[in-house]
Amino acid sequence: MQVDRDVSGWLAAQRTSAPAELKEYYAKFEDLYDRKLWHQLTLTIEKFTSLLAAAPYLLPLYENFVVDFEKRINGISLVQFLTKAARQIKDPKAALAFLSAQADKLKSSSTGKEAYVLATMEAAHYKQVTGDLDGCKKSIDECEKLLDELPATEPVISAAFYRVSADYYKAKMAYQQYYHNALLFLSSVNIDDLGVQEKQERAYELAMSALLGESLYNFGELLIHPVLDSLKGTIFEWLRNLLFQFNLGDMEGFEKTSRSGDFLKQPLLANSLPFLRQKLCLMTLMEVIFKRSKEARGRMTFFEISRETRVALDEVEHLVMKAFSLGLIRGKIDEVDSVVLVSWVQPRVLEKSQIKTINDRLDDWVAKVHEQVSSLEQNESIKTLLVQ
Structure with a gap:
């Protein structure tokens, strides 16, 4: 055709x-x-x-x-x-x-x-x-x-x-x-x-x-x-x-x-x-929590939060409540002791400096584990010598 x-x-x-x-x-x-x-x-x-x-x-x-x-x-x-x-x-x-x-x-x-x-x-x-x-x-x-x-x-x-x-x-x-x-x-x-x-x-x-x-x-x-x-x-x-x-x-x-x-x-x-x-201030709060170890982030005083975020001490509670309402962190506030108990922080996509923070934290953890293992091995050696 x-x-x-x-x-x-x-x-x-x-x-x-x-x-x-x-x-x-x-x-x-x-x-x-x-x-x-x-x-x-x-x-x-x-x-x-x-x-x-x-x-x-x-x-x-x-x-x-x-x-x-x-x-x-x-x-x-x-x-x-x-x-x-x-x-x-x-x-x-x-x-x-x-x-x-x-x-x-x-x-x-x-x-x-x-x-x-x-x-x-x-x-x-x-x-x-x-x-x-x-x-x-x-x-x-x-x-x-x-x-x-x-x-x-x-x-x-x-x-x-x-x-x-x-x-x-x-x-x-x-x-x-x-x-x-x-x-x-x-x-x-x-x-x-x-x-x-x-x-x-x-x-x-x-x-x-x-x-x-x-x-x-x-x-x-x-x-x-x-x-x-x-x-x-x-x-x-x-x-x-x-x-x-x-x-x-x-x-x-x-x-x-x-x-x-x-x-x-x-x-x-x-x-x-x-x-x-x-x-x-809110993102600074998240970053501060992220950088801390699990044990340290679980308990943060109002004074620590005020110092890191540069928020007045009497405004810390309002800042934390805002972070709670936005779903950025989870936990509770102890008003008597002026302490925030953090149980969770919003997952983040990390850039290079934050990845380095995690890497340093892992290095510290590995060092502590190695130290514990060495201590246990040393104790076992001492026990063996005592038995003999």
């Missing part, structure tokens, strides 16, 4: 007018289409799509060629192509209409839920861009239910879901939800595939969310993520350092940073200074 005359004529015209580096692709398109080699044709289209010079030609390629056999293409590959084609539509509302129409077609097709979820989430991106946050959230909720029904999903699906979800929560200034979704997005992609600017923007937004999130008291996962290193050598390196100051309970470092011009130029941080100070 030969290529349809209109399709063949269009491909021939494109082959004539396209840039030199694209001409050969139109010849391959026609040959593979003629031989019904759909998989090979899909792979060739993917290579074509990855070329920077091909961007202005994607939408015409779909409307004049791909639409003729789109049902024969892998659903996910088709949506990835359509997403790149939609980026060439200048009007976000028109791009939304284009992708929504594609999602509607996929919903009733046999290509599977994943392709529909991917198309729906890419359309939801434009809902968020055009200000339809309610519509965006409905798409997120719908796709979340569909993904829960699947035993596994391809990374490209997860990446789209978490990327759009993070953008939605960023628009809503829901710091904790943004933080978790943004980290899940980064876990779904190869960070080396992200541009330098995108890495820096994501590192900045994650850092701000970590600091401002009301229930975020463990930054370990972000601190060990390579995306945070993108802030090194930039005007926001101080923000990266600030995260480490919080994580380690560095009171002096925080006070110095909070008085700097860089910090004060960030209204969200400057206006949240009382909250940040309390958050630092």
